[in-house]
Amino acid sequence: MRKYVLLAALLIVSGFMLLSAVDMHPFGSPEKEDMDKYFIDNAQEEVSANNVVTSIVFDYRGFDTLGEATVLFTAVVGVSLIFRRLIK
Amino acid sequence: MMSKIVRTITNILYSSILIFGFYIIMHGHLTPGGGFQGGAVVASGIALVLIAYGYDTVRNWFKKSNLSFLESIGALAFIGIAFLGIGTTFFYNFLANSGGLFGDPTVIGINPGNLDTSGVLPLMNWAVGLKVLAGLGSVVLLMAYGIRKGDEE
Amino acid sequence: MIDNLPFIACAILVILGLYTLTFKRNLIKIVIGLNLVESGVNLFLITLGYKSNAVAPIYTMAAKEEMVLPTPQALTLTSIVIGLATTALILSFTILIYKHYKTIDASKVRRLRE
Amino acid sequence: MINEHLPALVIGLPLLAAFATPLVSKINDKLRNIFVIGILGITLYLVYSLLCNVLNDGIFVYVMGARSTGLTLPSGYKMPVRIILEADAMSVFMAITTAVISLIGAIYSWAFMDKETGKDKFYTLLLILTAGMFGMELTGDMFNFFVFLEITSIAACGLVGFRITRGESSEAAFKTMVLYTLGALFVLFAVGILYGEYDALNIATLASRIQYTMLDKIALGLLLTGLAMKAGAVPMHMWVPDAYAEAPAPVSLVLVVNTQAGLYGLFRVLFSLYGASLSTQTVGWILIILGVLSMFVGVTMALIQDKLKRLIAYGAVSQIGYMLLGVGVGLATLNTPALQEYGMRAMEGSIFHVINDAMYKGLLFLTAGAVIYCTGKRNLNEISGLAHDMKFTSIFFIIGAGAIAGLPPFNGFASKLIIYESVYKFNPMLSVIAILVSILTLAIFVKIFQSAFLGPKLLDVKKEPRSMVLAMLVLSIIVIAFGLFPDVVVDKIVSPAVNALINRMDYITAVLGG
Numbered sequence: 001m002r003k004y005v006l007l008a009a010l011l012i013v014s015g016f017m018l019l020s021a022v023d024m025h026p027f028g029s030p031e032k033e034d035m036d037k038y039f040i041d042n043a044q045e046e047v048s049a050n051n052v053v054t055s056i057v058f059d060y061r062g063f064d065t066l067g068e069a070t071v072l073f074t075a076v077v078g079v080s081l082i083f084r085r086l087i088k
Numbered sequence: 089m090m091s092k093i094v095r096t097i098t099n100i101l102y103s104s105i106l107i108f109g110f111y112i113i114m115h116g117h118l119t120p121g122g123g124f125q126g127g128a129v130v131a132s133g134i135a136l137v138l139i140a141y142g143y144d145t146v147r148n149w150f151k152k153s154n155l156s157f158l159e160s161i162g163a164l165a166f167i168g169i170a171f172l173g174i175g176t177t178f179f180y181n182f183l184a185n186s187g188g189l190f191g192d193p194t195v196i197g198i199n200p201g202n203l204d205t206s207g208v209l210p211l212m213n214w215a216v217g218l219k220v221l222a223g224l225g226s227v228v229l230l231m232a233y234g235i236r237k238g239d240e241e
Numbered sequence: 242m243i244d245n246l247p248f249i250a251c252a253i254l255v256i257l258g259l260y261t262l263t264f265k266r267n268l269i270k271i272v273i274g275l276n277l278v279e280s281g282v283n284l285f286l287i288t289l290g291y292k293s294n295a296v297a298p299i300y301t302m303a304a305k306e307e308m309v310l311p312t313p314q315a316l317t318l319t320s321i322v323i324g325l326a327t328t329a330l331i332l333s334f335t336i337l338i339y340k341h342y343k344t345i346d347a348s349k350v351r352r353l354r355e
Numbered sequence: 356m357i358n359e360h361l362p363a364l365v366i367g368l369p370l371l372a373a374f375a376t377p378l379v380s381k382i383n384d385k386l387r388n389i390f391v392i393g394i395l396g397i398t399l400y401l402v403y404s405l406l407c408n409v410l411n412d413g414i415f416v417y418v419m420g421a422r423s424t425g426l427t428l429p430s431g432y433k434m435p436v437r438i439i440l441e442a443d444a445m446s447v448f449m450a451i452t453t454a455v456i457s458l459i460g461a462i463y464s465w466a467f468m469d470k471e472t473g474k475d476k477f478y479t480l481l482l483i484l485t486a487g488m489f490g491m492e493l494t495g496d497m498f499n500f501f502v503f504l505e506i507t508s509i510a511a512c513g514l515v516g517f518r519i520t521r522g523e524s525s526e527a528a529f530k531t532m533v534l535y536t537l538g539a540l541f542v543l544f545a546v547g548i549l550y551g552e553y554d555a556l557n558i559a560t561l562a563s564r565i566q567y568t569m570l571d572k573i574a575l576g577l578l579l580t581g582l583a584m585k586a587g588a589v590p591m592h593m594w595v596p597d598a599y600a601e602a603p604a605p606v607s608l609v610l611v612v613n614t615q616a617g618l619y620g621l622f623r624v625l626f627s628l629y630g631a632s633l634s635t636q637t638v639g640w641i642l643i644i645l646g647v648l649s650m651f652v653g654v655t656m657a658l659i660q661d662k663l664k665r666l667i668a669y670g671a672v673s674q675i676g677y678m679l680l681g682v683g684v685g686l687a688t689l690n691t692p693a694l695q696e697y698g699m700r701a702m703e704g705s706i707f708h709v710i711n712d713a714m715y716k717g718l719l720f721l722t723a724g725a726v727i728y729c730t731g732k733r734n735l736n737e738i739s740g741l742a743h744d745m746k747f748t749s750i751f752f753i754i755g756a757g758a759i760a761g762l763p764p765f766n767g768f769a770s771k772l773i774i775y776e777s778v779y780k781f782n783p784m785l786s787v788i789a790i791l792v793s794i795l796t797l798a799i800f801v802k803i804f805q806s807a808f809l810g811p812k813l814l815d816v817k818k819e820p821r822s823m824v825l826a827m828l829v830l831s832i833i834v835i836a837f838g839l840f841p842d843v844v845v846d847k848i849v850s851p852a853v854n855a856l857i858n859r860m861d862y863i864t865a866v867l868g869g
Contacts, residue, residue, distance in 0.1 A: 006263045006264070007263075009263075010256075010259055010260060010263050013256075013259060013580075014252075014256040014259070016573050016576060016577065017252040017255050017256055017544070018249065018252050018253075018256075019569070019573060020248075020252070020544075020548055020570055020573045020574075021245055021248035021249045021251065021252040021285075022245055022248075022249065023569050023570050023573075024245055024248050024289075024548070024551055024570070025551060025552075026244040026245065027244050027245055027246070027247045027248060027288065027291065028244075028291055028292060028293035029292065029293065030289070030290070030292060030310060030551070030554065031552070031554075032552075032553060032554035033310060033554055034433075034434060034554060035312065035434060035436055035554050035555055035556075036290070036310040036311060036312050036554065038429065038432060038436050039298075039311050039312065039436065040298060040308050040311065042429070043311075044194050044196050044197075044300060045194075045196060046184070047181060047184055047206060047207070047209065048184045048185050048192070048193055048194040048205045048206050048207065049117040049118075049194065049205060049206035049209055050117065050118050050194060050199070050201045050205075050299060050300040050301070051116070051117050051118055051119065051120070051122075051298075051299045051300075052298035052299060052300070052308070052311045053120075053298055053299070053311050053314045053315055053318075054116050054117050054122050054206075054209060054213075055117070055206070055209065056311055056312060056314075056315040057122065057315045057318060057319075058122075058208075058209045058212045058213070059179070059181050059209065059420055060420070060436055060437050060438075061315055061437070061438055061498075061499075062170065062179040062212075062419065062420055062438075063178075063179060063419045063420075063438045063499060064315075064316075064319050064438065064498060064499055064502050065212075065216070065319065066166065066167060066170060066179075066370070067319075067490065067499065067502035067503060067505075067506055068124075068318075068319045068322050068323060068502060069163060069166055069216055069219055070163075070370060070373075070483060070486075070487075070506050071322065071323045071326045071502070071505055071506055071509060072219070072220065072223050072224075072322055072325075072326050073159065073163050073219070073223065073373075073374065073483070074326065074480065074483050074506060074509045074510050074513065075223075075227070075325075075326030075327070075329050075330050075509055075513075076156070076159060076223040076226055076227055076329075077377075077476050077479050077480055077483075077513065078330045078333070078476075078480065078509060078510075078512070078513030078516075079226075079227050079230050079231070079329055079330060079333045080152070080156065080226065080230055080476060081473050081476040081477070081480070081513055081516075081517065081519075082230075082234070082330075082333045082334065082336075082337055082513075082516060082519055082525075083230045083231075083233055083234040083333065084472055084473040084476070084519070085472065118299075119299065120297065120299065122318075124318065124322055156377060157377075157378070160374055160375070160377045160378055163374040164371070164374045164375060164378075167367065167370060167371050167374060168371075170367070171367065171371070173420070174360055174363070176421075176422060176423065177360075177363070177417075177418060177419060177420055177421055177422075177423070177424050178360060178363035178367060178417075178419055178420070179419045179420035180420050180421070180422070181420065197300070197305065198300065198301075198302060198303070198304070198305055199300065199302070200301070200302050201300075201301065227329045230333075231329075231332065231333060231336065234333065234336045234337070235336060255544070262533070262537065268529065271533060275533060275536055275537065278537065278540050279536075279540055282540050282543050282544050282547065285544065285547050286543075286547045286550075289547060289550060289551040310554075312550070312556075313550070316498055316550075319498075319502060320501075320543060323502070323505045326505075326509060327505070327508075327509060327532065327536050330509055330512060330513065330532060331529065331532050331533065331536075334512075334516055334525050334528050334529045334532065335529065337516070337519060337522075337525040338522065338525045338526060338529060341521075341522030341525060342522055350522075350526055351526070352522060352523050352526065
């Protein structure tokens with residue numbers, strides 16, 4: 001019984017995923033690109049970096065990168081918590 | 089500990105892996121790559137040494153406590169740089185185009201790239217690179233420690 | 242539909258991962274399934290930004306051409322690191338579970354249910 | 356100057372402190388505890404001033420890294436490109452709940468964690484978890500929301516697996532981690548779909564562009580699944596009892612707010628991102644059905660548990676149901692005049708229930724933690740007559756149990772009454788089910804109280820340490836105060852929060868301009 005419920009859930013989610021993939025804009029020609037166009041046009045002037053991706057990662061979306069660094073920090077703290085010595 | 093062939097190749101490769109990793113961190117704002125990628129490359133060097141020499145030898149070379157200290161320092165440096173911009177806004181790039189450290193303006197359009205540009209980006213790359221190499225290094229060491237202790241029992 | 246083949250491939254990768262997650266009993270395989278889902282999603286993200294006949298979004302000495310969208314690349318970078326962190330933590334828990342239960346069969350690791 | 360940067364400081368300060376905690380720990384244990392509690396206290400103050408700010412001046416927008424804090428749009432451009440923090444009344448409402456609960460958790464931990472090893476890591480993770488929840492609640496960016504969702508997931512799972520000597524702990528942490536990550540990946544997939552369609556990540560921008568196409572529906576389904584998994588609503592609730600039962604008590608306390616942050620994400624997506632553009636009837640009923648299922652399954656599973664914390668955890672599942680029920684009714688009536696009549700009231704009830712639930716459920720988890728701390732027993736069959744030695748804990752348990760069952764002088768009654776009244780006008784059957792579940796909950800908690808706290812004395816019991824009593828006392832005072840003066844709370848913070856959820860245009864214009 002449990003197996004069939006899981007299978008049904010899996011099929012529904014798979015259907016969703018495939019449908020979204022088929023429905024997406026054609027590969028290689030994004031429909032809208034105004035935000036990205038802004039980055040490509042202005043990153044050199046505003047951030048003065050040649051690498052647009054880095055200027056997004058550390059400047060325009062720097063807060064995400066802080067989150068990402070935090071995630072890594074958290075994972076390391078978590079792993080060292082798991083393998084801590086129990087006797088001081 | 090692995091065979092002599094593996095150890096010799098590790099000895100040769102390790103320094104070039106380190107240099108390659110630091111190169112990637114340093115040129116993060118000009119070429120593909122950056123702090124995370126470079127840090128991961130350096131950490132893979134640590135993993136290589138760990139595999140070649142075994143946990144018992146390596147733990148004397150890289151102290152876990154030192155690595156976690158380094159990681160905290162990297163994280164603090166990163167968020168500290170973000171806080172330094174708070175005169176304007178959090179994460180404001182206060183060094184870009186200022187003429188000071190990393191403050192040269194970039195030529196707009198096609199250019200070969202100048203290392204002395206992009207304001208706080210290189211500093212952040214270094215902070216993140218330090219953090220990632222210490223973090224991933226200590227994860228690898230800790231996991232090796234965890235598995236080794238399991239074998240003893 | 243044939244235009245969207247890369248998207249469909251990503252979706253299939255995600256589905257394979259979900260299948261592994263739901264029907265495999267081995268904890269390591271569950272972690273692998275999770276990683277498959279994650280790779281699928283990351284590939285999906287990066288595929289969204291592709292533009293035909295465009296170069297990487299970095300200014301070099303190359304002649305200026307169309308550039309692919311840079312945002313998905315930044316997002317994917319973030320999500321890869323996040324995935325790495327999760328995998329590290331989950332694998333550590335697997336090691337710990339193996340130490341306590343001496344097995345990584347999910348159907349035997351169920352002291353909580355009793 | 357501080358006022359200008361409040362949202363960034365609320366997230367940044369705990370994070371900075373978290374990175375510094377391992378270094379502070381090297382100096383002295385006591386110093387570290389004071390440091391953590393001090394930082395959380397300052398954060399509470401900051402959140403409070405943010406709350407006052409938002410309630411007086413409307414939505415607070417903060418642009419990360421721009422030339423000035425309010426510069427949402429770059430010059431001559433119609434859409435934001437940077438990450439924007441957007442604090443409206445709903446966000447600060449959640450943030451103040453989070454801040455209060457984390458501070459209490461830290462105070463409680465002082466004595467509770469005293470004999471454990473790895474305390475520096477425990478406090479680091481606690482601070483990161485708090486900062487992550489603030490991030491989820493204050494951000495105005497979909498991808499940023501995902502990043503903070505993952506931060507809370509990883510920190511929470513690290514804390515759930517804190518007791519590494521127990522195999523059950525690792526098992527619970529593994530399970531929780533897999534489900535959290537899966538939910539977060541669903542959210543990421545949905546973010547990808549939305550990005551691919553509209554080339555925007557900012558919630559307000561997406562909301563102004565959304566058209567409810569097929570792809571949007573799929574994204575909504577994925578977001579709903581992922582966030583309901585985080586919130587622990589019924590078909591995805593498997594991790595809740597395991598994680599709550601195995602985590603140390605202060606962590607269970609913070610986990611309660613963490614699930615509510617997931618719930619907040621759900622509300623934000625439904626009301627601010629999609630809003631009136633979605634078929635509100637259908638989605639509203641989906642929420643109502645999820646809510647009723649959660650209430651029912653939670654309470655029936657709680658009936659058969661014999662471990663104290665596991666039982667409270669199933670109670671927690673059923674309380675999530677009340678919140679989903681009220682908000683579901685609000686959503687179902689969003690496009691009709693019935694909204695003014697009773698839909699608003701139902702939402703007020705369930706948003707009020709969010710803060711009440713955090714307080715009394717937290718109190719129950721803390722009393723359960725005190726019982727485990729003092730007796731060393733987790734099983735209800737092994738404990739009896741605790742009221743002889745643990746007078747304070749017994750009183751606090753009565754307060755918490757009364758509140759969760761919805762008895763009059765406590766806050767649970769106030770919010771449940773609003774839900775019953777307004778839902779009755781929508782569909783009498785739902786209201787009857789809600790009352791029935793409350794009665795069952797009361798029966799369960801009376802039974803435990805009778806068997807665990809009354810009766811003959813079986814064990815030698817330690818005394819509760821002072822810091823634990825202080826933490827529980829603060830929560831009990833809040834529970835009783837909210838129960839005695841519900842109108843004040845509803846008027847001051849709850850109904851602005853509901854208005855902020857419903858008035859989607861305000862949320863959009865705060866970023867995009869008029």
